[in-house]
Amino acid sequence: xxxxIDSSDRLLQDQAQSLALTCPHCLVFAHIxxxxxxRFAELSVxxxxxxxxxxxxxxxxxxxxxxxxxxxYGAQRIELSSQFTEIERPREKFSFNxxxxxxxxxxxxxxxxxxxxxxxxxxxxxxxTMQAVFDMLGESGKLRLFDQLTELRDMAQIDxxxxxxxxxxxxxxxxDPGPGLPVLDDDxxxxxxxxMKDLLYQAYVRKGRLQQAMVVRRFFSEQxxxxxxxxxxxxxxxxxxxxxPRAT
Ligand SMILES: [Zn+2]
Numbered sequence: 001x002x003x004x005i006d007s008s009d010r011l012l013q014d015q016a017q018s019l020a021l022t023c024p025h026c027l028v029f030a031h032i033x034x035x036x037x038x039r040f041a042e043l044s045v046x047x048x049x050x051x052x053x054x055x056x057x058x059x060x061x062x063x064x065x066x067x068x069x070x071x072x073y074g075a076q077r078i079e080l081s082s083q084f085t086e087i088e089r090p091r092e093k094f095s096f097n098x099x100x101x102x103x104x105x106x107x108x109x110x111x112x113x114x115x116x117x118x119x120x121x122x123x124x125x126x127x128x129t130m131q132a133v134f135d136m137l138g139e140s141g142k143l144r145l146f147d148q149l150t151e152l153r154d155m156a157q158i159d160x161x162x163x164x165x166x167x168x169x170x171x172x173x174x175x176d177p178g179p180g181l182p183v184l185d186d187d188x189x190x191x192x193x194x195x196m197k198d199l200l201y202q203a204y205v206r207k208g209r210l211q212q213a214m215v216v217r218r219f220f221s222e223q224x225x226x227x228x229x230x231x232x233x234x235x236x237x238x239x240x241x242x243x244x245p246r247a248t
Contacts, residue, residue, distance in 0.1 A: 003068065003080040011037045011053070015082070023057040023064065024088040030059035040078065047073055051080070052087070064088070091115045094197055098208025102132045107200065119189035123169055123181055126196050130170050133203060145199055146171060152195060162188065166195055 004012040011034045013019065020031045036054035043051065048070065055064040065087040068080040092111040096104045110125035134142045149170065153163045165182045169192060174180070184192065 003082055004077045005037055005040055005043065005080070006077045007040050009037060009040050012077075019055075021064070021086065022090045023059060023062065024086070024090045025062035026057060026060035027090050028057075028059040030057050032057055032064050035063070043070075043078055044073060053084075089115045089117060092193065094200070095205055098204045099200065100132075100136060100204070103129060103136070103200070103204070106132055107196070110196070114189060114193055117186070119184045119186060120181070122189055123184050123192065126192055127169055127172065127174075127181065129196070130199070131173070133200070137203065141203070142171075145203060148199060148202055149195065152198060156194075158191070162191060166192060170195070170199070 002012075002014055006012060013034070016034070018031075020029060022029050023032075032055040034053060035056045038051050038053070050067055050069050053066050053068060055066060056062070057064055067085040067087060069083070070078060071081050072079040092114055094107065094111065096108065099107065106125060106129040110122050110129055113119075113122035113125055130145075133145070137145070149163075149166065152158065158166070165184070165188060168182055172181070182188075
């Protein structure tokens with residue numbers, strides 16, 4: 001997994017053929033190709049500890065900036081660490097349409113933290129987001145969401161330790177005695193992210209979409225009545241059983 005820049009300014013990278021990541025621009029997991037490599041002569045003079053390379057996303061052609069740590073400055077080649085840092089990370093997406101403003105503000109910031117790899121800042125913002133949710137939905141809403149988390153555990157086969165940690169982040173409070181928020185690594189933060197999206201979806205998005213669909217359905221139904229086939233004596237508010245708009 002060695003990476004070198006040789007004295008002819010060529011980048012020699014064992015993993016070049018299989019080098020792929022999620023592009024921050026098109027969000028496709030794509031192969032990337034090196035485009036711009038710092039010059040050997042210049043690096044040898046200044047000997048920076050870290051250097052930047054520019055790649056091209058093979059899917060959308062956008063530039064991808066990666067930072068490498070230099071391991072060794074040799075007479076013929078410069079060795080770089082095989083690990084690199086992505087300067088721009090893909091932004092996490094979520095449909096905020098049906099979220100109350102406070103919840104939206106807090107969860108947007110949570111996603112910014114996640115996208116920047118600040119997983120513990122993300123964790124703290126998840127707790128703040130859920131506290132705002134519970135404030136609005138009350139105790140019954142909180143219990144409903146807890147049932148949902150339990151359901152998620154069974155569906156996604158979340159292990160006991162991870163479930164305990166999720167429960168502590170989402171349902172714990174800053175006033176609780178004992179250890180505060182758990183320290184999360186990227187895998188645990190990824191799990192928390194999926195759980196948060198699902199809980200918020202169930203609490204707001206699903207309901208919002210359903211209500212909107214009902215409004216549209218009622219509109220077509222009432223329009224159908226006005227267009228003729230029903231007598232004015234028909235019940236003004238029709239039950240909302242499944243019924244497709246008439247084709248004629
Ligand atoms: Zn791309």
